């Protein structure tokens with residue numbers, strides 16, 4: 001094993017203590033959770049994670065895009081400590097406290113749109129989506145939802161009704177919320193219509209109009225269009241630049257645009273919200289994951305005229321806007337600004353993509369590289385010509401990375417996702433990418449030789 005500065009694997013994996021945790025997890029915890037590899041965390045600081053057996057890893061997964069400011073940022077820890085000593089809970093569903101107001105005053109101006117907005121707080125991404133589903137029906141008095149195949153919006157029954165990224169997520173849970181219409185996402189690398197961008201001139205939008213709106217969806221019955229600006233769990237799929245603009249005709253028909261920023265938001269793409277890269281102003285935005293640097297917080301922001309359609313009692317959650325999580329969110333916003341994390345995400349992301357595009361030239365199994373900022377996907381294929389999904393190869397690559405001290409995970413069936421904390425240092429990231437390149441090279445040689 002090469003000697004490295006940050007990545008230090010000193011036992012076979014899983015080590016003894018990790019193996020024990022993994023075994024007891026299988027015995028006592030719900031088997032509904034799927035995991036990438038047997039990492040059992042002992043501690044994590046910045047972009048370095050240590051396991052219970054003393055191995056050290058470079059974090060390129062950020063606790064699944066949650067640790068925006070890295071692990072245990074001192075200002076986040078201090079904010080949590082201070083608030084924990086004052087009060088830990090006092091249900092904002094029934095009473096008042098000030099830091100939620102302060103957070104909202106800071107968050108609303110970051111949401112695109114020069115109009116009054118309001119926020120609703122829950123505890124998770126799925127809860128933010130549930131809130132947007134209820135609100136959009138309530139405001140429009142319409143029942144239909146539009147969503148994309150390949151999308152991921154959460155796993156509770158409402159959010160799951162929008163989610164369409166893997167059949168297993170819905171298995172055994174049917175029937176779901178009725179009246180969700182799914183249509184294809186513009187996944188240009190695997191265009192459902194076998195077209196090529198830009199010659200296609202957005203045939204995907206024409207297809208949606210002709211095959212959906214002209215055949216069975218009455219647009220005046222659609223409450224909202226839910227979308228991720230870049231699909232996350234669906235495989236890190238970046239739509240072509242004008243796609244959402246071309247879909248904007250729906251708004252003239254009274255359809256609300258609900259922008260799911262749960263994975264793309266909070267600076268991940270180098271802009272505060274992923275949709276800013278496409279120049280679209282949404283009617284509502286859902287935020288979670290990175291907003292509180294690891295504490296649970298879900299937010300749904302909507303135009304005031306939309307949010308004001310709710311009356312007291314129509315929606316709430318006991319733990320929503322937990323004051324400790326809110327302090328962590330305030331610290332997170334402050335760190336993102338004062339430590340220039342959007343710029344860091346942009347700069348490091350640009351350099352990483354340039355390097356990965358060279359891998360695409362060099363390795364047969366690197367089919368596509370796509371992403372913005374530190375939201376980067378590498379689609380692994382068996383070979384470039386057939387584009388057969390390299391699921392087993394992607395799995396081998398992340399296993400190799402794990403065994404060599406870098407945490408990389410997959411998205412969709414065969415895409416590697418590279419999503420380190422937004423404040424990872426260039427030196428740490430470069431070492432992580434060195435390991436990833438080595439892994440790709442190793443797996444490429446076995447495929448090329450097979």
Ligand SMILES: Cc1ncc(COP(=O)(O)O)c(C=O)c1O
Nearest residue numbers: 124125126152153154232262263
């Ligand atoms: C885009 C998107 N929406 C919604 C969710 C659901 O969030 P949570 O797991 O916090 O419920 C996720 C989680 O991965 C997500 O990536």
